[in-house]
Amino acid sequence: MEDEIILCRCEDVTWGEIREHLQNGWTDAEEIKRLTRAGMGRCQGMTCRNLIAKEIAGFQGKKEGRFPPFTFRPPAVPVSLGLLGESEDD
Amino acid sequence: MTETADVAIIGGGISGCAIAYSLARQGCKNVVVFEKGYLTSGTTGRCAGGIRQQFGTETSCVLARDSLRSFAGLGEELDFDLEFHQGGYLLLAYTEKEHLQFQKNVTLQRRLGIDSRCLSPADAGKIVPGMNVEGVLGATFCPSDGQANPFKTTFAYAAAARRLGVRIIPFTEVREIRKGKGKIQAVITNRGRWATPVVVNAAGPYSGIVGRMAGVELPVYSKRQQFMATEPVDDLCKLFVIAFSRQVSFIQTPHGSILMGGGDPQEPPSFNLNTSWQYPVEFARKVVAMMPMLKGVRIVRQWAGLYNITPDAQPIYGPHPEVKGFFMAIGFSGHGFMLGPITGKLTAEWILNGKPSLPVAGLDVGRFERGETIPEPSVI
Numbered sequence: 216m217e218d219e220i221i222l223c224r225c226e227d228v229t230w231g232e233i234r235e236h237l238q239n240g241w242t243d244a245e246e247i248k249r250l251t252r253a254g255m256g257r258c259q260g261m262t263c264r265n266l267i268a269k270e271i272a273g274f275q276g277k278k279e280g281r282f283p284p285f286t287f288r289p290p291a292v293p294v295s296l297g298l299l300g301e302s303e304d305d
Numbered sequence: 306m307t308e309t310a311d312v313a314i315i316g317g318g319i320s321g322c323a324i325a326y327s328l329a330r331q332g333c334k335n336v337v338v339f340e341k342g343y344l345t346s347g348t349t350g351r352c353a354g355g356i357r358q359q360f361g362t363e364t365s366c367v368l369a370r371d372s373l374r375s376f377a378g379l380g381e382e383l384d385f386d387l388e389f390h391q392g393g394y395l396l397l398a399y400t401e402k403e404h405l406q407f408q409k410n411v412t413l414q415r416r417l418g419i420d421s422r423c424l425s426p427a428d429a430g431k432i433v434p435g436m437n438v439e440g441v442l443g444a445t446f447c448p449s450d451g452q453a454n455p456f457k458t459t460f461a462y463a464a465a466a467r468r469l470g471v472r473i474i475p476f477t478e479v480r481e482i483r484k485g486k487g488k489i490q491a492v493i494t495n496r497g498r499w500a501t502p503v504v505v506n507a508a509g510p511y512s513g514i515v516g517r518m519a520g521v522e523l524p525v526y527s528k529r530q531q532f533m534a535t536e537p538v539d540d541l542c543k544l545f546v547i548a549f550s551r552q553v554s555f556i557q558t559p560h561g562s563i564l565m566g567g568g569d570p571q572e573p574p575s576f577n578l579n580t581s582w583q584y585p586v587e588f589a590r591k592v593v594a595m596m597p598m599l600k601g602v603r604i605v606r607q608w609a610g611l612y613n614i615t616p617d618a619q620p621i622y623g624p625h626p627e628v629k630g631f632f633m634a635i636g637f638s639g640h641g642f643m644l645g646p647i648t649g650k651l652t653a654e655w656i657l658n659g660k661p662s663l664p665v666a667g668l669d670v671g672r673f674e675r676g677e678t679i680p681e682p683s684v685i
Contacts, residue, residue, distance in 0.1 A: 240467075241460075243475070245343040249350065249456035252560070257536055257605055288606045289580055293536060297600035299589035 225256020
Protein backbone atom coordinates (compact mmCIF):
# COMPACT_ATOMS: atom_id res chain seq x y z
CA MET A 216 0.00 0.00 0.00
CA GLU A 217 1.22 3.52 -0.79
CA ASP A 218 2.11 5.80 2.12
CA GLU A 219 -0.20 8.60 0.94
CA ILE A 220 -3.35 6.48 1.11
CA ILE A 221 -5.70 7.76 3.77
CA LEU A 222 -7.00 4.92 5.93
CA CYS A 223 -8.95 6.99 8.49
CA ARG A 224 -10.95 9.59 6.63
CA CYS A 225 -12.35 11.34 9.71
CA GLU A 226 -8.95 12.13 11.17
CA ASP A 227 -6.92 12.11 7.92
CA VAL A 228 -4.55 9.36 8.99
CA THR A 229 -2.44 7.87 6.19
CA TRP A 230 -0.97 4.39 5.89
CA GLY A 231 2.47 6.08 6.02
CA GLU A 232 1.84 7.41 9.53
CA ILE A 233 0.62 4.03 10.74
CA ARG A 234 3.51 2.21 9.05
CA GLU A 235 6.00 4.48 10.81
CA HIS A 236 4.58 3.62 14.24
CA LEU A 237 4.64 -0.08 13.38
CA GLN A 238 8.29 0.26 12.33
CA ASN A 239 8.99 1.96 15.68
CA GLY A 240 7.83 -1.17 17.48
CA TRP A 241 4.15 -0.52 18.26
CA THR A 242 2.18 -3.61 17.46
CA ASP A 243 -1.46 -3.34 18.45
CA ALA A 244 -4.49 -1.67 16.86
CA GLU A 245 -5.38 -0.09 20.22
CA GLU A 246 -1.92 1.51 20.41
CA ILE A 247 -2.04 2.69 16.79
CA LYS A 248 -5.47 4.25 17.41
CA ARG A 249 -4.14 6.19 20.41
CA LEU A 250 -0.93 7.29 18.68
CA THR A 251 -2.55 8.51 15.48
CA ARG A 252 -6.23 9.20 16.35
CA ALA A 253 -7.18 6.74 13.57
CA GLY A 254 -10.72 5.61 14.38
CA MET A 255 -11.34 8.38 16.91
CA GLY A 256 -13.24 10.75 14.60
CA ARG A 257 -16.90 11.24 13.79
CA CYS A 258 -17.49 7.72 12.49
CA GLN A 259 -15.54 6.11 15.34
CA GLY A 260 -13.79 3.68 13.08
CA MET A 261 -16.89 2.30 11.33
CA THR A 262 -15.07 2.72 8.02
CA CYS A 263 -11.45 2.06 8.92
CA ARG A 264 -11.17 -0.26 11.89
CA ASN A 265 -11.18 -3.51 9.91
CA LEU A 266 -8.94 -2.04 7.22
CA ILE A 267 -6.39 -0.95 9.82
CA ALA A 268 -6.50 -4.31 11.61
CA LYS A 269 -5.92 -6.05 8.27
CA GLU A 270 -2.98 -3.81 7.37
CA ILE A 271 -1.38 -4.27 10.80
CA ALA A 272 -1.68 -8.05 10.43
CA GLY A 273 -0.18 -7.80 6.94
CA PHE A 274 2.73 -5.68 8.19
CA GLN A 275 3.49 -8.22 10.91
CA GLY A 276 3.26 -11.07 8.38
CA LYS A 277 0.37 -12.53 10.34
CA LYS A 278 -2.95 -13.89 9.14
CA GLU A 279 -5.85 -11.47 8.88
CA GLY A 280 -7.82 -11.67 12.12
CA ARG A 281 -4.70 -12.31 14.20
CA PHE A 282 -4.79 -8.63 15.24
CA PRO A 283 -8.31 -7.74 16.35
CA PRO A 284 -9.61 -4.24 15.54
CA PHE A 285 -9.96 -1.71 18.33
CA THR A 286 -13.02 -1.58 20.60
CA PHE A 287 -16.26 0.00 19.40
CA ARG A 288 -17.66 2.56 21.83
CA PRO A 289 -21.14 4.07 21.98
CA PRO A 290 -23.00 6.01 20.65
CA ALA A 291 -23.43 4.31 17.26
CA VAL A 292 -23.83 7.71 15.60
CA PRO A 293 -22.92 11.19 16.92
CA VAL A 294 -25.69 12.65 19.12
CA SER A 295 -25.89 16.29 20.18
CA LEU A 296 -25.82 17.19 23.87
CA GLY A 297 -29.05 19.14 23.40
CA LEU A 298 -30.86 16.09 22.05
CA LEU A 299 -29.44 13.84 24.78
CA GLY A 300 -30.61 16.23 27.50
CA GLU A 301 -34.13 16.40 26.10
CA SER A 302 -34.59 12.63 26.09
CA GLU A 303 -35.08 12.63 29.87
CA ASP A 304 -38.73 11.55 29.88
CA ASP A 305 -38.53 8.84 27.24
CA MET B 306 11.97 -21.40 32.10
CA THR B 307 12.83 -18.77 34.68
CA GLU B 308 14.02 -15.31 33.77
CA THR B 309 15.32 -12.83 36.32
CA ALA B 310 14.84 -9.14 37.00
CA ASP B 311 15.98 -6.75 39.72
CA VAL B 312 12.54 -5.16 39.77
CA ALA B 313 9.22 -6.44 38.35
CA ILE B 314 6.51 -3.84 37.91
CA ILE B 315 2.87 -4.90 37.60
CA GLY B 316 0.88 -2.45 35.48
CA GLY B 317 1.64 -0.75 32.14
CA GLY B 318 -0.07 2.55 32.84
CA ILE B 319 1.48 5.91 33.60
CA SER B 320 2.73 4.84 37.05
CA GLY B 321 4.34 1.58 35.95
CA CYS B 322 6.01 3.08 32.88
CA ALA B 323 7.20 6.20 34.76
CA ILE B 324 8.66 4.05 37.57
CA ALA B 325 10.43 1.81 35.02
CA TYR B 326 11.91 4.84 33.28
CA SER B 327 13.03 6.46 36.56
CA LEU B 328 14.65 3.23 37.76
CA ALA B 329 16.56 2.89 34.49
CA ARG B 330 17.60 6.54 34.59
CA GLN B 331 18.96 5.99 38.09
CA GLY B 332 21.00 3.04 36.85
CA CYS B 333 18.73 0.07 37.59
CA LYS B 334 18.14 -1.37 34.13
CA ASN B 335 17.21 -4.99 34.73
CA VAL B 336 13.56 -4.03 35.08
CA VAL B 337 10.49 -5.73 33.64
CA VAL B 338 6.96 -4.30 33.32
CA PHE B 339 3.99 -6.65 32.94
CA GLU B 340 0.76 -5.31 31.46
CA LYS B 341 -2.20 -7.64 31.05
CA GLY B 342 -3.65 -5.71 28.09
CA TYR B 343 -2.12 -3.00 25.87
CA LEU B 344 -0.22 -0.11 27.51
CA THR B 345 -2.71 2.40 29.06
CA SER B 346 -5.57 -0.13 28.87
CA GLY B 347 -6.29 0.04 32.62
CA THR B 348 -7.10 3.48 33.94
CA THR B 349 -4.50 5.81 32.41
CA GLY B 350 -5.99 5.58 28.93
CA ARG B 351 -9.45 6.32 30.26
CA CYS B 352 -8.56 9.58 32.02
CA ALA B 353 -8.81 13.09 30.63
CA GLY B 354 -5.14 13.91 31.17
CA GLY B 355 -5.72 16.83 33.54
CA ILE B 356 -2.84 18.09 35.69
CA ARG B 357 -3.86 20.34 38.55
CA GLN B 358 -2.20 21.74 41.64
CA GLN B 359 -5.36 23.06 43.29
CA PHE B 360 -5.73 20.66 46.20
CA GLY B 361 -6.62 21.10 49.83
CA THR B 362 -3.73 19.44 51.69
CA GLU B 363 -0.05 20.35 51.68
CA THR B 364 0.89 16.78 50.67
CA SER B 365 -1.34 16.79 47.57
CA CYS B 366 -0.28 20.31 46.59
CA VAL B 367 3.46 19.62 46.84
CA LEU B 368 3.21 16.34 44.91
CA ALA B 369 1.09 17.93 42.17
CA ARG B 370 3.24 21.08 41.98
CA ASP B 371 6.45 19.10 41.54
CA SER B 372 4.79 16.71 39.10
CA LEU B 373 3.58 19.61 36.97
CA ARG B 374 7.10 21.07 36.93
CA SER B 375 8.33 17.69 35.63
CA PHE B 376 5.66 17.68 32.91
CA ALA B 377 6.95 21.05 31.62
CA GLY B 378 10.25 19.53 30.40
CA LEU B 379 9.09 15.97 29.93
CA GLY B 380 8.35 16.05 26.19
CA GLU B 381 11.90 17.15 25.46
CA GLU B 382 13.41 14.68 27.92
CA LEU B 383 11.49 11.73 26.45
CA ASP B 384 11.68 13.04 22.86
CA PHE B 385 7.93 12.77 22.28
CA ASP B 386 5.15 15.35 21.69
CA LEU B 387 2.98 14.89 24.79
CA GLU B 388 0.45 17.60 23.78
CA PHE B 389 1.17 19.27 27.13
CA HIS B 390 -0.50 22.66 27.44
CA GLN B 391 -1.21 24.96 30.35
CA GLY B 392 -4.65 26.46 29.97
CA GLY B 393 -5.37 26.38 33.68
CA TYR B 394 -8.05 24.84 35.86
CA LEU B 395 -11.18 26.70 36.91
CA LEU B 396 -12.92 25.23 39.96
CA LEU B 397 -16.51 26.32 40.61
CA ALA B 398 -18.09 26.35 44.08
CA TYR B 399 -21.84 25.80 44.23
CA THR B 400 -22.12 25.27 47.99
CA GLU B 401 -21.11 27.45 50.91
CA LYS B 402 -18.92 24.63 52.26
CA GLU B 403 -17.01 24.34 48.97
CA HIS B 404 -16.67 28.11 48.74
CA LEU B 405 -15.02 28.28 52.19
CA GLN B 406 -12.82 25.27 51.43
CA PHE B 407 -11.64 26.85 48.15
CA GLN B 408 -10.59 30.04 49.96
CA LYS B 409 -8.59 28.01 52.48
CA ASN B 410 -7.09 25.97 49.64
CA VAL B 411 -5.88 29.07 47.79
CA THR B 412 -4.15 30.42 50.93
CA LEU B 413 -2.37 27.06 51.29
CA GLN B 414 -1.52 26.82 47.59
CA ARG B 415 -0.07 30.34 47.41
CA ARG B 416 2.12 29.62 50.44
CA LEU B 417 3.50 26.63 48.50
CA GLY B 418 4.28 28.73 45.42
CA ILE B 419 1.24 27.74 43.35
CA ASP B 420 -0.21 30.64 41.32
CA SER B 421 -3.91 30.07 42.11
CA ARG B 422 -6.37 32.83 42.98
CA CYS B 423 -9.99 33.36 44.08
CA LEU B 424 -12.45 34.72 41.54
CA SER B 425 -15.95 36.16 41.77
CA PRO B 426 -18.63 34.33 39.77
CA ALA B 427 -18.59 37.19 37.23
CA ASP B 428 -14.83 36.95 36.76
CA ALA B 429 -15.11 33.17 36.44
CA GLY B 430 -17.60 33.78 33.63
CA LYS B 431 -15.05 35.96 31.84
CA ILE B 432 -12.54 33.08 31.73
CA VAL B 433 -15.03 30.89 29.83
CA PRO B 434 -17.05 33.29 27.68
CA GLY B 435 -20.68 32.24 27.45
CA MET B 436 -20.64 30.05 30.56
CA ASN B 437 -23.72 30.32 32.75
CA VAL B 438 -22.53 31.12 36.28
CA GLU B 439 -25.96 31.00 37.90
CA GLY B 440 -25.67 29.34 41.28
CA VAL B 441 -21.88 29.76 41.41
CA LEU B 442 -20.85 31.21 44.78
CA GLY B 443 -17.19 31.61 43.97
CA ALA B 444 -14.36 30.11 41.98
CA THR B 445 -10.63 29.55 41.96
CA PHE B 446 -8.34 29.61 38.95
CA CYS B 447 -4.79 28.42 38.51
CA PRO B 448 -3.33 29.39 35.11
CA SER B 449 -0.33 27.02 35.28
CA ASP B 450 -2.49 23.89 35.67
CA GLY B 451 -2.77 21.96 32.44
CA GLN B 452 -3.26 18.79 30.49
CA ALA B 453 -1.19 16.23 28.59
CA ASN B 454 -2.17 13.34 26.36
CA PRO B 455 -2.24 10.30 28.68
CA PHE B 456 -1.63 7.77 25.88
CA LYS B 457 1.33 9.63 24.46
CA THR B 458 2.84 10.35 27.88
CA THR B 459 2.70 6.67 28.82
CA PHE B 460 3.97 5.50 25.42
CA ALA B 461 6.78 8.07 25.66
CA TYR B 462 7.86 6.76 29.07
CA ALA B 463 7.66 3.19 27.77
CA ALA B 464 9.70 3.94 24.65
CA ALA B 465 12.35 5.85 26.66
CA ALA B 466 12.54 3.04 29.24
CA ARG B 467 12.94 0.45 26.47
CA ARG B 468 15.79 2.49 24.99
CA LEU B 469 17.50 2.21 28.40
CA GLY B 470 17.09 -1.57 28.40
CA VAL B 471 13.84 -2.04 30.34
CA ARG B 472 11.63 -4.90 29.14
CA ILE B 473 8.01 -3.82 28.83
CA ILE B 474 5.78 -6.79 28.07
CA PRO B 475 2.14 -6.11 27.18
CA PHE B 476 -0.61 -8.78 26.96
CA THR B 477 1.03 -10.63 29.86
CA GLU B 478 -0.86 -11.21 33.07
CA VAL B 479 0.70 -11.76 36.49
CA ARG B 480 -1.12 -14.68 38.12
CA GLU B 481 0.86 -15.26 41.34
CA ILE B 482 3.46 -13.63 43.54
CA ARG B 483 5.79 -16.09 45.31
CA LYS B 484 7.27 -15.29 48.70
CA GLY B 485 9.74 -17.00 51.02
CA LYS B 486 10.50 -15.96 54.63
CA GLY B 487 8.38 -12.83 54.18
CA LYS B 488 10.35 -11.71 51.11
CA ILE B 489 9.36 -11.44 47.46
CA GLN B 490 10.94 -14.20 45.38
CA ALA B 491 9.19 -14.40 42.02
CA VAL B 492 6.16 -13.59 39.91
CA ILE B 493 4.32 -16.15 37.84
CA THR B 494 2.81 -14.84 34.62
CA ASN B 495 0.81 -16.58 31.91
CA ARG B 496 4.10 -16.60 29.97
CA GLY B 497 6.40 -18.00 32.61
CA ARG B 498 8.16 -17.39 35.89
CA TRP B 499 10.35 -14.40 36.69
CA ALA B 500 12.65 -14.49 39.73
CA THR B 501 12.85 -11.06 41.35
CA PRO B 502 13.50 -9.58 44.83
CA VAL B 503 11.24 -6.55 44.20
CA VAL B 504 7.67 -6.26 42.95
CA VAL B 505 6.00 -2.88 42.40
CA ASN B 506 2.23 -2.82 42.58
CA ALA B 507 1.22 -0.25 39.94
CA ALA B 508 -1.92 -2.11 38.92
CA GLY B 509 -4.30 0.86 39.25
CA PRO B 510 -7.86 -0.41 39.72
CA TYR B 511 -6.61 -3.96 40.20
CA SER B 512 -4.07 -3.09 42.94
CA GLY B 513 -6.16 -4.83 45.61
CA ILE B 514 -6.03 -8.09 43.63
CA VAL B 515 -2.25 -7.79 43.30
CA GLY B 516 -2.06 -7.16 47.07
CA ARG B 517 -3.91 -10.41 47.71
CA MET B 518 -1.43 -12.28 45.44
CA ALA B 519 1.25 -11.13 47.90
CA GLY B 520 -0.95 -12.16 50.83
CA VAL B 521 -1.95 -8.70 52.08
CA GLU B 522 -5.23 -6.78 52.18
CA LEU B 523 -4.80 -3.22 50.90
CA PRO B 524 -7.20 -0.42 51.94
CA VAL B 525 -8.34 0.39 48.39
CA TYR B 526 -11.44 -0.12 46.29
CA SER B 527 -12.35 0.67 42.68
CA LYS B 528 -15.28 2.62 41.34
CA ARG B 529 -16.53 3.53 37.88
CA GLN B 530 -16.38 7.04 36.38
CA GLN B 531 -17.83 7.80 32.95
CA PHE B 532 -16.51 10.09 30.25
CA MET B 533 -17.47 11.27 26.78
CA ALA B 534 -15.73 12.99 23.87
CA THR B 535 -17.34 15.41 21.44
CA GLU B 536 -16.53 16.02 17.80
CA PRO B 537 -13.82 18.69 17.36
CA VAL B 538 -15.13 22.26 17.59
CA ASP B 539 -13.65 25.78 17.47
CA ASP B 540 -11.92 27.09 20.58
CA LEU B 541 -14.40 27.19 23.47
CA CYS B 542 -12.59 26.35 26.68
CA LYS B 543 -9.00 25.13 26.48
CA LEU B 544 -8.89 24.90 30.25
CA PHE B 545 -10.25 22.38 32.69
CA VAL B 546 -13.52 23.38 34.37
CA ILE B 547 -14.63 21.38 37.43
CA ALA B 548 -17.75 21.60 39.58
CA PHE B 549 -17.16 19.02 42.33
CA SER B 550 -20.63 19.27 43.85
CA ARG B 551 -22.27 18.72 40.43
CA GLN B 552 -19.87 15.90 39.46
CA VAL B 553 -19.10 17.79 36.26
CA SER B 554 -15.72 18.30 34.61
CA PHE B 555 -14.79 19.20 31.06
CA ILE B 556 -11.81 20.35 28.98
CA GLN B 557 -11.17 20.97 25.31
CA THR B 558 -8.09 19.13 24.03
CA PRO B 559 -5.59 20.70 21.59
CA HIS B 560 -7.27 18.54 18.93
CA GLY B 561 -10.55 20.42 19.46
CA SER B 562 -12.74 17.71 20.97
CA ILE B 563 -14.19 18.35 24.40
CA LEU B 564 -13.75 15.63 27.03
CA MET B 565 -16.44 15.62 29.70
CA GLY B 566 -17.62 13.45 32.52
CA GLY B 567 -17.32 12.60 36.17
CA GLY B 568 -18.64 10.23 38.77
CA ASP B 569 -21.85 9.45 40.55
CA PRO B 570 -22.03 9.48 44.37
CA GLN B 571 -24.40 6.46 44.17
CA GLU B 572 -21.92 4.41 42.11
CA PRO B 573 -21.04 1.22 44.04
CA PRO B 574 -17.49 -0.18 44.26
CA SER B 575 -16.91 -2.49 41.28
CA PHE B 576 -14.70 -3.30 38.30
CA ASN B 577 -17.53 -2.36 35.93
CA LEU B 578 -16.17 -0.85 32.71
CA ASN B 579 -19.48 -0.84 30.85
CA THR B 580 -21.09 2.46 29.93
CA SER B 581 -24.66 3.22 30.91
CA TRP B 582 -27.24 4.78 28.61
CA GLN B 583 -28.56 6.95 31.46
CA TYR B 584 -25.24 8.68 32.08
CA PRO B 585 -25.01 10.74 28.85
CA VAL B 586 -28.61 11.88 29.32
CA GLU B 587 -28.10 13.08 32.88
CA PHE B 588 -24.71 14.57 32.16
CA ALA B 589 -25.91 16.38 29.03
CA ARG B 590 -28.58 18.17 31.10
CA LYS B 591 -26.02 19.32 33.65
CA VAL B 592 -23.38 20.43 31.17
CA VAL B 593 -25.77 22.21 28.80
CA ALA B 594 -27.17 24.17 31.77
CA MET B 595 -23.64 25.36 32.50
CA MET B 596 -22.50 25.70 28.87
CA PRO B 597 -25.54 26.51 26.69
CA MET B 598 -23.37 26.85 23.56
CA LEU B 599 -22.65 23.11 23.71
CA LYS B 600 -26.27 22.26 22.90
CA GLY B 601 -25.57 21.54 19.22
CA VAL B 602 -22.21 19.83 19.80
CA ARG B 603 -22.28 16.10 19.19
CA ILE B 604 -20.94 13.30 21.39
CA VAL B 605 -18.96 10.79 19.35
CA ARG B 606 -17.67 8.49 22.08
CA GLN B 607 -18.51 7.34 25.58
CA TRP B 608 -16.41 5.14 27.86
CA ALA B 609 -15.88 4.22 31.47
CA GLY B 610 -12.81 4.06 33.68
CA LEU B 611 -12.07 2.99 37.23
CA TYR B 612 -10.80 5.09 40.10
CA ASN B 613 -8.71 3.22 42.66
CA ILE B 614 -9.69 4.91 45.91
CA THR B 615 -8.16 5.07 49.40
CA PRO B 616 -9.98 6.18 52.58
CA ASP B 617 -8.26 9.61 52.50
CA ALA B 618 -8.20 10.04 48.69
CA GLN B 619 -4.37 10.18 48.75
CA PRO B 620 -2.07 7.65 47.06
CA ILE B 621 -0.26 4.85 48.85
CA TYR B 622 3.49 4.87 48.22
CA GLY B 623 6.46 2.91 49.51
CA PRO B 624 7.29 -0.53 50.84
CA HIS B 625 4.73 -2.79 52.47
CA PRO B 626 5.74 -3.46 56.09
CA GLU B 627 4.74 -7.15 55.99
CA VAL B 628 6.31 -8.26 52.69
CA LYS B 629 9.93 -7.32 52.08
CA GLY B 630 10.42 -6.09 48.51
CA PHE B 631 6.74 -5.29 47.84
CA PHE B 632 6.31 -1.61 46.88
CA MET B 633 3.09 0.36 46.37
CA ALA B 634 2.17 3.03 43.83
CA ILE B 635 -1.59 2.71 44.15
CA GLY B 636 -4.84 4.31 45.30
CA PHE B 637 -4.46 7.55 43.36
CA SER B 638 -8.18 8.27 43.76
CA GLY B 639 -8.39 9.92 40.34
CA HIS B 640 -4.98 11.64 40.26
CA GLY B 641 -2.64 8.92 39.05
CA PHE B 642 -1.95 10.46 35.66
CA MET B 643 -1.12 13.92 36.91
CA LEU B 644 1.18 12.47 39.59
CA GLY B 645 2.89 10.10 37.10
CA PRO B 646 6.29 11.81 36.86
CA ILE B 647 6.60 12.30 40.62
CA THR B 648 5.36 8.75 41.29
CA GLY B 649 8.12 7.45 39.02
CA LYS B 650 10.83 9.52 40.64
CA LEU B 651 9.85 8.91 44.28
CA THR B 652 9.19 5.19 43.87
CA ALA B 653 12.53 4.64 42.11
CA GLU B 654 14.33 6.55 44.88
CA TRP B 655 12.52 4.53 47.53
CA ILE B 656 13.51 1.22 45.90
CA LEU B 657 17.13 2.16 45.16
CA ASN B 658 18.09 4.50 48.05
CA GLY B 659 15.68 3.37 50.73
CA LYS B 660 14.06 6.80 50.96
CA PRO B 661 12.36 9.31 48.68
CA SER B 662 13.61 12.88 48.18
CA LEU B 663 10.26 14.45 49.14
CA PRO B 664 8.70 14.10 52.61
CA VAL B 665 6.08 11.53 51.57
CA ALA B 666 6.93 8.79 54.05
CA GLY B 667 3.54 9.53 55.64
CA LEU B 668 1.80 8.25 52.49
CA ASP B 669 2.80 4.68 53.33
CA VAL B 670 0.19 1.94 53.69
CA GLY B 671 0.68 1.92 57.47
CA ARG B 672 -0.93 5.34 57.92
CA PHE B 673 -4.44 3.88 58.04
CA GLU B 674 -3.64 1.55 60.96
CA ARG B 675 -1.78 4.32 62.76
CA GLY B 676 -4.77 6.62 62.32
CA GLU B 677 -2.57 9.16 60.50
CA THR B 678 -4.62 9.69 57.36
CA ILE B 679 -4.36 12.94 55.37
CA PRO B 680 -7.91 13.49 54.05
CA GLU B 681 -7.95 15.39 50.74
CA PRO B 682 -11.15 17.46 50.54
CA SER B 683 -10.99 18.64 46.91
CA VAL B 684 -11.62 15.58 44.76
CA ILE B 685 -14.14 14.64 42.08
